[in-house]
Amino acid sequence: MPYLDHQEAAELPFIPVPFAKFFSLEGQMPSVRSLSSVFAGLAIGFGVIPVGFAQAQDTPIPSATTKAADPKEAVVDRAPLVLRDPTSYQVPLHLAPFREITLASPLDTTVTSILMKLGDQAASQAEVLRLDTKLLQLAVTRAQAALRAAEAEVAAVTGPAKEAAEARVQVAKADFDIAELRVQQASIKAPFAGRVVKLHVAEGEYVRAGQALATIIDSSQLVAELPVDRRAQKAGDNVAVKIEDQPAQMKLATVLPLTPEMDKIRELFLAVGTGRATIDNASGKFQAGQTVYSPLIPRFPVVEVSTATLANGDDGSRKVQVVRDGIVRDIKVQTLGQIGDDRIFISGDFGPKDELIVKSSIPLVDGNRLTPRGGVAAGTVARSPGTTPAAAPSAAPPNSALPPGATTPTSKPKTNF
Known part of the structure; x- marks a missing residue:
């Protein structure tokens, strides 16, 4: 995937599509009403680009002559993502009997x-x-x-x-x-x-x-060793985990230096330790040996980004926006360790061709299609008449892990959409 090191002009077209009802005001982004699930199809020209479907409530199907809403122009500042393979950070965690x-x-x-x-x-x-x-x-x-x-x-x-x-x-x-x-x-x-x-x-x-x-085991209480952020957590605090597919709260009994088994996650945090956590099991709900998942052990690709790119999701989670195949996507992420004041490691369901949206001149929503103004394909280098196009930077290998100590490129190409 060639990364964008140029400025392009593009448009954000929005039109009503079957099974969805959009309301758009001049100079504003469209919004969706009466949807039982938030999916939509976005169209460019005569081709409809399906990015899901929506089920409307008492919404008439628009005619073929329905006029498209005026497109918006935006300047989008993007940056390439360098993915770190999450398998290199995996540490098996499980419940053990108290005695x-x-x-x-x-x-x-x-x-x-x-x-x-x-x-x-x-x-x-x-x-x-x-x-x-x-x-x-x-x-x-x-x-x-x-x-x-x-x-x-x-x-x-x-x-x-x-x-x-x-x-x-x-x-x-x-x-x-x-x-x-x-x-x-x-x-x-x-x-x-x-x-x-x-x-x-x-x-x-x-x-x-x-x-x-x-x-013989005593499983009235169960224990697990978990990675903890020593700057934010101490003995007596609760730690949110998943025991297989069930959310649970464990209590930190003590925080110890990082064990050799967990040393592989050290590079993702400034101050990480091993916490011995317990959970009451008098009801017998859990069993010794069940797998424990900690949010500090990434299960999706890890990337390093600017803290300014993080936003709050509707459910209280954290998210970033990326451009994926020309479409804006909200990616829910798990924050890991912060590096200085303005850089942080995050883990999310990123793809090898995703580009991080660093900044946009207007708010973007999940599902917006970015169409370069003048028809210049995304990922290519624009040129003026009579000039020779510059070579686009080569793509990072898909699913490539970042070598230890390397950081995400900080170049931020801008594109006018």
């Missing part, structure tokens, strides 16, 4: 029974598995017998020997307590209320001390 634990075997033994199934909800201190305790019970019996013998010895001696016998009683009692504790440890219990998400063993399986038995 997670893998229960392990305390000793070498056999799994005698599994008392919960996969997916079961376990109450705090509920028994999940039971290990074989035959050898442990024998150890308890032996320690108990040794304790009785030591106590009998204390009763049978006097003098200095009694003090030594009493010490042996204390040792025997400690051995007995340890043996009983090992029996209790063979009953594997949940340390907190949660859901059983994995069983690592089967009944009858011999396990070693330290071997994983079951995994």
Whole structure:
């Protein structure tokens, strides 16, 4: 696509079209009335250029002899866009349980029974598995017998020997307590209320001390690590995200330095960090593992533009205007990091041939067709009679990503429309 480095004269023609009703005042832009959806067809000469359709309410179809509204003249200042590939900034984000634990075997033994199934909800201190305790019970019996013998010895001696016998009683009692504790440890219990998400063993399986038995998660709260703008957000603030297709608010628990996984988005912001955010999930609406989408991670091409080109959309969003195939288009954008006072990174559904509208002498609306005055095609270089046309600048490769550190060209060609 050749970018425009010249001045051209053009017109903005507007005529009524079937299924749409336009009202135009001399010297003003047309407006649409009685539309249930905002689309229209715009015509030039005898050709109708469809850019959508509109459904009118009780609107008569104009005759073929309907006179077109007078075209308007405008001077439009445009600039080329250099697209950065959004895939280079992708960081996978997901919900994680607030707490997670893998229960392990305390000793070498056999799994005698599994008392919960996969997916079961376990109450705090509920028994999940039971290990074989035959050898442990024998150890308890032996320690108990040794304790009785030591106590009998204390009763049978006097003098200095009694003090030594009493010490042996204390040792025997400690051995007995340890043996009983090992029996209790063979009953594997949940340390907190949660859901059983994995069983690592089967009944009858011999396990070693330290071997994983079951995994339990507490998903009453869920957490995620998100990129945050450290200049604008702090611990305790709410962060707007999407959990799959559902809008949600997460609360920042803390803001940490940017993690290595998120380092790829560093160039888009002046001050970015990693926030650990939580969301209440007592109702069970969300599940651990669901994908989280942050507005600071672009999903559409990224461009660098002047802050003066940003405008507010009707729904409170931000937008810019571009020229796409000769038609003005409103592009809803997500603002990213600002660079100085007058430059900013934005992400939106831009095409490789789009030109940013930097300034216009009259307001432009989505769907306006820009027709160069005198019939000079958009994207070509105008010439005077008897002169040789200058070569137009070559187009940027479609879908090309801007190399790190490069910026959007700041030249602003003007065209008279």
